[in-house]
Amino acid sequence: MSDADRHLDARSWKALQDRSPDAVAYFADHLSRDCELCEAFLARTGEEEDSFGLEAMTDETLGALGPLREDAVGWARLRRRMGPPRRAWLTGAVAVAVAASVAFALRPLAPAGEQADTSWQLKGGAGLSLEVTAVARLPDGSLQAVAEDTALPAEAVVLVRYRSNEVADALLALEAPGAPPQMLGSYTLESGTHDLREGGELVGVSLEGEHGPRTLVLVAWPRSPHSLAARDAALARGQVPEDALQARLRLQVMPGYHR
Amino acid sequence: MSAYRERGVPPEGRYALRVAGDGHAGNLLPWRAPSPWGRGLRGQAGRVVTEAELSTCIQRATQGAQDAHRELYQRFHGSVRRVALGYSALGPAEVEDVVQETFVRAFRELSRLQHPRAFGRWLVTIARHHAQALSRGARLRGRAAEDLALELETTTPAVPPTLELERRAAVVRELIEELPEGPEKETVRLFYLEGELSAREIAERLGLGKSAVTMRLERFRARVKRQLLARLLAAGVG
Structure with missing residues (x-):
């Protein structure tokens, strides 16, 4: 058989897997041109030895051709499968309705840079000013403004609103006495007063399973080349860094409590 | 309450993170051009992920950060789904099962991935195993599961710079362009470029048998x- 007649078969495939120099050189050239016989062989090689990772590389490439699409439903299913529900997000029309209500229920935030008398505290940071306040959605669907040390039932979901005087990278944590903080998520804060959102939806913190004093902490780093890394490092450590700007809101979670 | 979309965190989830992309530029990951992926997330034109950023995202996902899980899911679910959709024996529910099972397994086994760069290839390998197992029926599922376990132990081979994903994708687009106009090109275009239809649906649209x-x-x-x-x-x- 002349060189020109050589096509992929079990023997030559094995030679390629073994990186035989002759086979590699020949097929690098031969396969650069159309060859129905070799393609027919390759169509059958899915479960053969594949030290090149050719199957995976092909699937990855073909999968990268189509447009990317968000899949909120699939992601929600996956989240449920990966762990028990704990936090809650508002979504859809209800979120819109709640957002509208929140605007009325929340106390107006104090002007940037001033210390409000309740519901938020500032510490650290010079250029960035940050404030938080919140409203709780109660089991009966009503909304309750959340001031410092407000008592809330464990069934409540707390919606956070912030005011920042500049764009910042931030994380939200929930602190409990004597326990490491729970890192709830990472966000980009915009300048101005906004509800904390994820993917366009209001972010709500479920208090399910909580009991006693809890503190919501919004930690922010003014946008810089290092702010994302600083935030991600804090998330990875699972600690609220002392040197970052923090806005805090203390709550009292009282299971069974009703107004 | 139906008004809430539940978000789960692992039972051990002290460090479980929720959230990330809130739709604003530069949120969770600094998606920036230029990118080896050559495209951004839908609705976020120009926001694309570099290899280093992907690596960071995978590292964070390995630590249990759910915002990173979300980013990986949104970035890769399409590729995984495309693998499953190629199996005409699978119905829509089974395709979704493949997608879900693939990510559950991948996220649980993420710490075993030896190089973050290989994540995409590793993921589609898991997906293909699941899809094969489902399409062949219960008799072979046990064997496929064993194969999968072995696969997860292996190291995905390195890819030379000349074969990074963006370049490979360009090669394949060229191949599609070169196909003569006709049913084969139309099938490939519908399935891989438009990426909306399954093999079954394409067969119905083109009036062909599934096997064709x-x-x-x-x-x-x-x-x-x-x-x-x-x-x-x-x-x-x-």
């Missing part, structure tokens, strides 16, 4: 394999 569509897709896939193998060999991989 599957055969065309397999033939094109073999052509892609030939091209990629030629380039791997030319690059002296191994």
Whole structure:
């Protein structure tokens, strides 16, 4: 058989897997041109030895051709499968309705840079000013403004609103006495007063399973080349860094409590 | 309450994170051009992820950060779904099962991935195993599960710079362009470029049998394999 007649078969495939120099050189050239016989062989090689990772590389490439699409439903299913529900997000029309209500229920935030008398505290940071306040959605669907040390039932979901005087990278944590903080998520804060959102939806913190004093902490780093890394490092450590700007809101979670 | 979309965190989730992309530029990951992926998330034009950023995202996901899980899911679910949709024996529910099972397994086994760069290839490998197992029926599922376990132990081979994903995708687009106008090109275009329809649905749209569509897709896939193998060999991989 002349060189020109050589096509992929079990023997030559094995030679390629073994990186035989002759086979590699020949097929690098031969396969650069159309060859129905070799393609027919390759169509059958899915479960053969594949030290090149050719199957995976092909699937990855073909999968990268189509447009990317968000899949909120699939992601929600996956989240449920990966762990028990704990936090809650508002979504859809209800979120819109709640957002509208929140605007009325929340106390107006104090002007940037001033210390409000309740519901938020500032510490650290010079250029960035940050404030938080919140409203709780109660089991009966009503909304309750959340001031410092407000008592809330464990069934409540707390919606956070912030005011920042500049764009910042931030994380939200929930602190409990004597326990490491729970890192709830990472966000980009915009300048101005906004509800904390994820993917366009209001972010709500479920208090399910909580009991006693809890503190919501919004930690922010003014946008810089290092702010994302600083935030991600804090998330990875699972600690609220002392040197970052923090806005805090203390709550009292009282299971069974009703107004 | 139905008004809430539940978000789960692992039972041990002290460090479980929720959230990330809130739709604002530069949120969770600094998606920036230029990118080896060559495209951004839908609705976020220009926001694309570099390899280093992907690596960071995977590292964070390994630590249990759910915002990173979310980013990986949104970035890769399409590729995984495309693998499953290529199996005409699978119905829509089974395709979704493949997608879900693939990500559950991948996220649980993420710490075993030896190189973050190989995440995409590793993921589609898991997906193909699941899809094969489902399409062949229960008799072979046990064996496929064993194969999968072995696969997860292996290291995905390195890819030379000349075969990074963006370049490979360009090669395949060229291959599609070169196909003569006709049913094969239309099938490939619908399945891989538009990426909306399953093999079954394409068969219905084109008035063909499922096997005809599957055969065309397999033939094109073999052509892609030939091209990629030629380039791997030319690059002296191994």
